[in-house]
Amino acid sequence: MPELPDLEVIAANLAPRVVDRTIRGAEALHPAFLQSTDPPLAEMEGRSIEEIWRRGKYLLFRLTGGLHFAVHLMRAGWVWHGASQYGATKSTVFRIELDDGNDIRVIEAGFPKLTRGWLLSSLDQGPLSGLGVEPLGEGFTLERFAAIVSGKRRQIKKILVDQKLIAGIGNAYSDEILFEAQLSPFRYAHTLSPAEIERLWRAIPKVLRWAISEIKARVGDDLYQEEERSFLRVHGRAGKPCPRCSTPIGEVLLSGQRTDFCPHCQHVDELPPRGGSRGGPRHEG
Ligand SMILES: [Zn+2]
The missing domain is CATH 1.10.8.50 (Helicase, Ruva Protein; domain 3)
Known part of the structure; x- marks a missing residue:
């Protein structure tokens, strides 16, 4: 599952490819992907991507006119950027078509599809509102x-x-x-x-x-x-x-x-009560 460092690199590597590009259209290809209804996805059309960054495990797009798009890659999602002419595969759960002939796609193989997206008029709403402190931010004192x-x-x-x-x-x-x-x-x-x-x-x-x-x-x-x-x-x-x-x-x-x-460096003197070994039963559920 991608974590903060993975998302940080994805955001940094995606931004130079797509910032300042205008969105021609956006399409959710899997019914469970889009978690928001208002504003509708069609609102992305004609807006430019102003910034891409990360918060927690979310990849965030700021669009012109104050809209934000948030993506959570969950267990096994990843982001693809390439020519729009390549047909979407059945692993494509979401695509954004850009004005330079390229797509940004969210790809997730297999089932169930767990990647999720939100189009938001404010980041104070939606999934980011309940997130804890940002560990690389100044507030992490x-x-x-x-x-x-x-x-x-x-x-x-x-x-x-x-x-x-x-x-x-x-x-x-x-x-x-x-x-x-x-x-x-x-x-x-x-x-x-x-x-x-x-x-x-x-x-x-x-x-x-x-x-x-x-x-x-x-x-x-x-x-x-x-x-x-x-x-x-x-x-x-x-x-x-x-x-x-x-x-x-x-x-x-x-x-x-x-x-x-490491049992030695981390001073693990004994396993917890009912400790399960590899492949053993769950505990501390
Ligand atoms: Zn050690």
Whole structure:
């Protein structure tokens, strides 16, 4: 699933191709894609794309006249840019036709189709209204982060991936952040010391910015079809040696999500009660 660093690179690579282009038409090819009804999709016609950026895991387009278009790629969506003359495939869920003979398309293979889009007259409405703090923004202060985690009887990994608290972090980068902070994914937030909270706070933008530069170094200016994750240090590396201490990376299911960690560096002294091993039953649901 694309997370903040992926969306950041997609937005940066798409913008120079399409900003200032005028939209000839927009079409949802899958009935579940468009989540908004007002304004209607036809309102995109004739407007230019002024800016493309990211907020949380949403890709955002600002159009002339104050309209915004938001896309969530969910589990396996990706963005394609190329000649309009190439016919849309059955994996195309949405397309924007531009005045230079190119399309922007949202592609998602397989079923169910989970990618979603919203045409909005204000970003205060719609899916962005409930998003938490932006971890690469100026508002992500230690005080703000401490208020989010302090006293919470929740595992810290679950707080990191809660989009209503902090926007943009998912399963993969929460593992990387906890590895960087040398904290166990099973720790409960209310057990963190002030020094540990600060360490975790510093690790979040550090890991996200590192990931953006690593992805950019690998994909260049391309709009890539799959997340570039080959550089990650723990996530997806179960059983391989920890890059810091060579202990085999551990893996459990946490709320049904693969959670990878270094048992030594992250001080995972014991698995949580009823801990499931890889492929084992869910727990902590
Ligand atoms: Zn280690």
